[in-house]
Amino acid sequence: MDEILERVKTNRPALERWLRLLPGYAGYKEKEQRRDADRILRETIGQRLQELADRLLGLQRELAGRDLSHVDEIDRLVRRIQALADQIRVGRYGYAGFFDAIRVEEAALEALYQFDADLLQKVEELQKDVEPLDSAIRGGGDLLSALRPLERRIQELQVAWTRRMEVLARVS
Template sequence: MPDPQKHASNRGMLEWLLRKIPGFKGYLEKSYRRESDRLQREWLADHLQRAKQGLTDYTLALTNAGQIDQLAVCDQMRSRLDRLIARLRGGVSGYSGFFDFVQIGEDELESVYAHDSAMSSDVETLGEELANLASATEPPAVLMPQLLAKIDRLAEKVDRREDMLRGLSG
């Protein structure tokens, strides 16, 4: 996952010169924050998108085994994953404009970045579990509720992130 602290480093000579112009440094830093936030959300969404292949393989294995009654739960899981991916791709941005009603300060951004970092480990764990789904030994009736609960907890973390960026967190 992109590190927002390092995203603005290693810039070229032109950007170094532009930072010397009064007022332009702040503009560049907001641009870097905007880009870092977008990269974080894209990384999370892309990781979940790739993890869906494990669910597709598992659905195919269930179909081949004749366990068609379990396909509805697989579709429910796919739907929740798709919704989560869409929310991440189109989520609330981790920056605020000059005239925005809710101003996001550096301290709030640090909290959001820490939250995103924790969320990335959850996404990686879920991705690994979905990738290994086809080789699981537990029956679908045991696996599916556990995975749906993990997806729901991840969706709650996305809700929390959006609340933090809207200034609704306490």
């Protein structure tokens, strides 16, 4: 996830490079860049979750044509994923502006960024957990055993997001 932060740093205009020479500005700008990286990372997580929800909706439609027994379970998973994607996209950032009264320390910013990086990893694992469901729907396999890992992974994501928000509440 550090590559996102580095991309933000290298794309700053010449004026900002000059302003970094001002006392106090460099630390402020570093935090601002971390906030931009956090925003990009969370937008990516939200987008990947939405893509996953869309994929599950497609699988649900495919299943509905043959068997309605587990359509509701897939629908619940889709709604949970979409709700989580929305929460992640619009959740509080881990940094207050330069003139704001509330400040988040650098160590706390790093911890929040690590939470987001871990969320992205869990989303990638969730994407892999969809493969058995896809195979079960297309090949007539055991849907229940394919759905359970998805439910557990979504729960892990929700817990991780809740923990992130709790940490942010304590430091701000």
